[in-house]
Amino acid sequence: MNNKNMVEIVMDDMNKKTDAALKKQEKLDKIVMDDMNKKTDAALKKQEKLDKIFMNTADQFATLSHCVSHQVGSVIVKDDRIIATGYNGTPMGMVNCDQIFVEYKPEEYREAHTEWSNANEIHAEMNALIFCAKNGIKIENATIYSTVQPCQHCLKNLIQVGIKRIVYKIPYDKAVHSIFLTKHMQKNNIIIEQIKE
Helix, strand or coil: CCHHHHHHHHHHHHHHHHHHHHHHHHHHHHHHHHHHHHHHHHHHHHHHHHHHHHHHHHHHHHCCCCCCCCCCEEEEEECCEEEEEEECECCCCCCCHHHHCCCCCHHHHHHHHHHHHHHHCECHHHHHHHHHHHHCCCCCCCEEEEEECCCHHHHHHHHHCCCCEEEEEECCCCCCCCHHHHHHHHHCCCEEEECCC
């Protein structure tokens, strides 16, 4: 046997081993990817379930609101635990808008109500944030669930305190988010998303 045949045999053997090693690695990669996909799917299903639970909780707190226009509830969650709740309304002890606008008709009183609300009511998101501030609860990297999309003023405050995920159910027709806020949120990986029932 000459050197040329020997080299061919060795090369042929190395190619077979390389092919076998590659096939083995492909199988291992597929097993790892399948496992990762299963874990990712499980994590997504868990998150979807938690989103429903926390939004349902926000819905329950919304029922405590006396607002004639929008009854809004919010829940702040960190590490899958509720750390604060809020609903829209006036400061404690003040008259509520359902006492002012007894026979509220949106087509007639929406602007008057908005003006009164801006002067006298605290939004659900702000009530939850105020509770945290008042009680020394850290909320950085938390998620807030709100039954209605946060207004621009609430959104600014949510960003400022370090909320990283904002989840809402119903779009707010008066929500106007500036291009600067939107760019800031994208740059800082702050997620705002609507979930539907």
